[in-house]
Amino acid sequence: MTYCVGVLLDDGVVLASDSRTNAGVDSIATFRKMTVFEKPGKHVLCLLSAGNLSLTQSAISLVAEWMAGKNAQRNIGKAKTMFRVARIVGEALREVYQDDGESLKAHGNDFNATFILGGQIEGERPRLFHIYAAGNFIEATGETPFFQIGETKYGKPVFDRLLHQGMPLAEAAKLVLISFDSTMRSNLSVGVPIDLLCYETDSLKVTHQRRLGDSDGYLTGIRRQWGEGLKRVFLDIAPPDLDE
Amino acid sequence: MTYCVGVLLDDGVVLASDSRTNAGVDSIATFRKMTVFEKPGKHVLCLLSAGNLSLTQSAISLVAEWMAGKNAQRNIGKAKTMFRVARIVGEALREVYQDDGESLKAHGNDFNATFILGGQIEGERPRLFHIYAAGNFIEATGETPFFQIGETKYGKPVFDRLLHQGMPLAEAAKLVLISFDSTMRSNLSVGVPIDLLCYETDSLKVTHQRRLGDSDGYLTGIRRQWGEGLKRVFLDIAPPDLDE
Numbered sequence: 001m002t003y004c005v006g007v008l009l010d011d012g013v014v015l016a017s018d019s020r021t022n023a024g025v026d027s028i029a030t031f032r033k034m035t036v037f038e039k040p041g042k043h044v045l046c047l048l049s050a051g052n053l054s055l056t057q058s059a060i061s062l063v064a065e066w067m068a069g070k071n072a073q074r075n076i077g078k079a080k081t082m083f084r085v086a087r088i089v090g091e092a093l094r095e096v097y098q099d100d101g102e103s104l105k106a107h108g109n110d111f112n113a114t115f116i117l118g119g120q121i122e123g124e125r126p127r128l129f130h131i132y133a134a135g136n137f138i139e140a141t142g143e144t145p146f147f148q149i150g151e152t153k154y155g156k157p158v159f160d161r162l163l164h165q166g167m168p169l170a171e172a173a174k175l176v177l178i179s180f181d182s183t184m185r186s187n188l189s190v191g192v193p194i195d196l197l198c199y200e201t202d203s204l205k206v207t208h209q210r211r212l213g214d215s216d217g218y219l220t221g222i223r224r225q226w227g228e229g230l231k232r233v234f235l236d237i238a239p240p241d242l243d244e
Numbered sequence: 245m246t247y248c249v250g251v252l253l254d255d256g257v258v259l260a261s262d263s264r265t266n267a268g269v270d271s272i273a274t275f276r277k278m279t280v281f282e283k284p285g286k287h288v289l290c291l292l293s294a295g296n297l298s299l300t301q302s303a304i305s306l307v308a309e310w311m312a313g314k315n316a317q318r319n320i321g322k323a324k325t326m327f328r329v330a331r332i333v334g335e336a337l338r339e340v341y342q343d344d345g346e347s348l349k350a351h352g353n354d355f356n357a358t359f360i361l362g363g364q365i366e367g368e369r370p371r372l373f374h375i376y377a378a379g380n381f382i383e384a385t386g387e388t389p390f391f392q393i394g395e396t397k398y399g400k401p402v403f404d405r406l407l408h409q410g411m412p413l414a415e416a417a418k419l420v421l422i423s424f425d426s427t428m429r430s431n432l433s434v435g436v437p438i439d440l441l442c443y444e445t446d447s448l449k450v451t452h453q454r455r456l457g458d459s460d461g462y463l464t465g466i467r468r469q470w471g472e473g474l475k476r477v478f479l480d481i482a483p484p485d486l487d488e
Contacts (some may be wrong), residue, residue: 153397157426170483182401208486225481233473239414242452
């Protein structure tokens with residue numbers, strides 16, 4: 001399984017991905033699911049991937065190859081808008097589908113590959129997209145300023161309760177890590193290290209990127225404080241009167 | 245969708261079910277998913293159901309018919325153990341499968357029907373079972389003293405963090421309702437009223453049963469207190485230092 005989150009704020013974008021892949025519980029490995037394309041002053045483009053690793057890796061390889069190629073229409077480095085970048089990633093997914101789709105089906109496997117795309121291109125505001133396996137995509141708006149892919153449910157309630165687009169970047173990063181903690185507690189197939197990228201609006205460079213392992217001080221700190229805090233809130237609420 | 249929970253404690257059993265059914269968002273209705281068989285001094289048996297309503301209703305109707313029939317082996321009212329009751333419910337599911345399984349498959353529908361069974365029979369301790377569509381089942385133990393069926397993920401983290409078998413009945417009822425609140429916030433197809441039954445060990449009668457609607461004072465109270473409490477805990481945790 002996988003867990004990736006992208007959050008769109010007035011102040012920027014927070015993106016995070018776990019790094020556990022599994023083909024059955026006896027085949028677990030660590031792979032980075034965050035890919036960053038940065039050209040300081042021009043663009044920061046970050047892709048998070050979920051689904052069949054062979055498919056998402058192939059799509060990213062294609063996108064990277066196209067950056068070195070001659071067709072400017074397919075070059076995310078030359079795209080003027082994030083919308084155009086999302087189209088190119090979708091096109092890469094469709095090319096992978098052309099290559100692998102039929103054979104996967106013959107082996108009884110779904111074509112399972114999705115991306116979150118976040119970042120900013122010079123001249124635009126920061127934007128956030130959710131790209132589906134068919135290459136189509138949606139864009140985050142103020143009403144729903146976040147996307148999750150992979151094992152999305154355990155970590156969703158904290159966003160539904162606490163996230164708002166005006167939140168400072170660091171607060172949103174904290175919320176994202178709490179969401180990861182809830183997910184990792186309830187699903188063993190989501191695991192550290194967590195790749196975290198915080199992008200500040202109009203900086204047009206990667207302002208903060210780090211990898212949080214199991215013994216990371218900040219991660220163990222929020223794990224403890226969030227757990228103890230929930231317990232305190234729980235104990236403070238009066239139980240129902242069962243003698244009524 | 246559906247959300248049902250059963251919790252097994254030293255002090256007894258807490259069982260709860262939502263009551264929303266939907267066949268598409270344009271076909272939503274309210275159905276009780278909790279069925280109680282009580283014979284004071286002898287047994288309290290409670291079934292919670294998830295899946296295709298036609299299948300779970302049919303299975304319960306069979307169980308009820310068999311109680312009025314002559315075959316004592318199929319009569320849950322005459323069962324000496326909860327294990328035997330679980331077997332009878334499983335048998336009812338298999339009979340429904342015999343009747344409806346093939347036709348459902350022809351229409352492209354899965355045979356989707358699961359139960360949580362909790363309660364106590366005179367001479368035994370309280371027990372809790374999770375009965376699958378194939379009629380097989382598992383029993384809760386101290387390591388995992390709860391079962392969920394239906395939309396299980398949103399409401400699981402609070403159990404993973406806070407539940408333990410030594411918890412008083414009323415505290416567990418509070419936790420179950422918090423779990424319902426998280427689920428209902430994140431999935432519209434789970435909805436009030438919530439049927440709640442708290443059974444006290446060795447009472448051999450229904451000690452507490454109530455139905456909580458949207459405006460129920462206790463439910464709105466914990467919704468507010470839990471939401472505000474989470475927010476407080478969140479704000480108390482320092483954000484990560486993004487300048488590091």
